[in-house]
């Protein structure tokens with residue numbers, strides 16, 4: 001069975017909202033492999049009592065880029081990223097890069113709990129046969145360039 005992998009990330013003012021939402025949906029999340037940036041992951045682990053969350057570095061310390069790299073490698077099926085629309089972040093370029101790489105690789109992205117709810121309850125989430133179509137970038141990688 002192909003277990004789906006979800007990356008969970010939240011800015012400080014949105015962490016409670018994310019943790020509460022995940023806790024409310026614990027039964028669904030029990031079937032999923034979880035990745036998270038450092039602090040979000042710590043709070044989730046404490047709240048859910050789960051010791052199997054793949055915790056990366058804290059977002060501003062490179063964690064957003066690590067999640068982005070996992071998306072590029074095909075290791076993430078869904079990104080839930082509650083970013084804060086009311087507060088500037090010191091690592092804004094990393095945030096943009098993460099959202100860009102998710103768009104590039106056709107990964108579903110939820111930036112608020114309403115969208116996250118729609119995606120989490122989608123039949124695709126429990127369909128072992130379904131995987132998000134991975135774009136073919138051969139037109140780009142094989143482009144004809146003269147050295």
Ligand SMILES: O=C(CO)COP(=O)(O)O
Nearest residue numbers: 037038039040058059060
């Ligand atoms: O800053 C973040 C996302 O941009 C989240 O990082 P933390 O989960 O480590 O707070």
